[in-house]
Amino acid sequence: MKTKLTMLQGMTGFLMVSGAAVAAYACAFGVMGLQTSAWLASLLGLALTLAAAGGCGAALISFFGLCERIKRGRSFERRNERALRVIAIGCGAAGLCCGVGPWAVMLPLRALRARVTTLPEIWHFDINGAEEFCLPYLWAIAIAFVLLSVGLIAWALYLLMRRAGDAKRENDLTV
Amino acid sequence: MKQASSRMIQVVFSALQAASVLAGAAGAYVAGCFLVLGGAALWPGVSVEGVPAMVIGLWMAVIVIASVCSVWALCRFFRMCGRLKERRAFTEDNARALGRIGQLNLISAASLMVGAVPQVLDVASRSSFHYGLETVALPLLMAFCYLGVGLCAGVLEKLLWQAKSLVDENDGTV
Numbered sequence: 071m072k073t074k075l076t077m078l079q080g081m082t083g084f085l086m087v088s089g090a091a092v093a094a095y096a097c098a099f100g101v102m103g104l105q106t107s108a109w110l111a112s113l114l115g116l117a118l119t120l121a122a123a124g125g126c127g128a129a130l131i132s133f134f135g136l137c138e139r140i141k142r143g144r145s146f147e148r149r150n151e152r153a154l155r156v157i158a159i160g161c162g163a164a165g166l167c168c169g170v171g172p173w174a175v176m177l178p179l180r181a182l183r184a185r186v187t188t189l190p191e192i193w194h195f196d197i198n199g200a201e202e203f204c205l206p207y208l209w210a211i212a213i214a215f216v217l218l219s220v221g222l223i224a225w226a227l228y229l230l231m232r233r234a235g236d237a238k239r240e241n242d243l244t245v
Numbered sequence: 246m247k248q249a250s251s252r253m254i255q256v257v258f259s260a261l262q263a264a265s266v267l268a269g270a271a272g273a274y275v276a277g278c279f280l281v282l283g284g285a286a287l288w289p290g291v292s293v294e295g296v297p298a299m300v301i302g303l304w305m306a307v308i309v310i311a312s313v314c315s316v317w318a319l320c321r322f323f324r325m326c327g328r329l330k331e332r333r334a335f336t337e338d339n340a341r342a343l344g345r346i347g348q349l350n351l352i353s354a355a356s357l358m359v360g361a362v363p364q365v366l367d368v369a370s371r372s373s374f375h376y377g378l379e380t381v382a383l384p385l386l387m388a389f390c391y392l393g394v395g396l397c398a399g400v401l402e403k404l405l406w407q408a409k410s411l412v413d414e415n416d417g418t419v
Contacts, residue, residue, distance in 0.1 A: 071403045074396045074400050077396055078396050081389070081392070081396075140400065140404070145404055145407060146407075146408070215267075215268075219268070222257060222260055222264065225257055226254075226257045226258060226261060227401075229254055229257065230329070234335070234411060234412070237412050238411050
């Protein structure tokens with residue numbers, strides 16, 4: 071179990087470093103876009119990227135700490151319950167930023183900028199620019215689905231961990 | 246308070262069941278598309294420039310193994326969520342299900358890593374067939390995800406056994 075937890079911590083560290091690099095790369099694009107006429111879309115994109123990166127970072131840091139405590143045999147503690155709640159909220163927020171942001175904010179803004187206003191026109195505009203336009207949005211939906219699922223699983227584990235923690239504390243009191 | 250918590254558990258696990266059905270359907274669709282494309286490429290008289298038939302065959306085998314393992318794991322997960330909804334959380338069935346899910350995910354990760362070997366060798370040697378970096382990165386990224394899920398499921402299985410013994414002890418004391 072300790073080996074598995076150490077491997078998970080290693081993977082968490084790798085994800086933190088690579089995720090920070092990807093977020094910095096995306097932010098650099100956003101900052102460059104601020105000086106163009108598409109500054110509003112760039113600003114919103116930058117805000118969404120930072121919010122998603124913040125949520126994922128908080129979740130990863132909490133997960134790292136959770137693994138460390140479980141490795142030391144402190145499995146059913148209040149701190150672990152809190153960590154699971156942070157993971158659930160962080161992943162949920164990042165998932166919403168990835169899923170709702172691009173579709174509800176970025177797509178209408180880009181369509182308006184291209185003077186496309188009606189729904190059939192937006193759909194046509196989307197299909198026309200499939201390679202450059204549609205693919206990032208599909209990726210965003212896939213990433214959002216994964217993040218929201220991880221958030222839901224973490225929330226479910228939080229509820230179960232709370233029950234197990236209550237049983238342990240009751241047990242300790244009885245002893 | 247207790248009723249609200251129970252309701253929350255119902256909602257969360259129903260959402261997880263819906264997510265597992267959606268993931269299963271989307272995964273089956275994507276895997277089906279890849280298998281049709283691979284089958285078409287292996288059809289007599291059809292050839293894909295620069296990609297040996299052996300590599301296509303290897304990838305089709307990898308997709309079949311990973312798909313079967315994923316669907317199996319999703320089925321176990323779906324049934325486990327059903328038991329958790331009925332408030333049967335700390336049971337032997339759930340611990341075994343988590344152990345099986347962990348093993349299936351590790352098998353998927355291993356098969357994807359084996360499938361990525363020709364691409365990695367190609368990139369390393371820059372030989373006859375050039376796939377591009379994304380065809381190397383994508384299977385390795387997926388293997389990384391499967392490995393993470395497999396390890397998490399393994400750890401959760403151990404924690405569930407611990408929690409089960411705690412709850413049993415508690416019930417025994419009462």
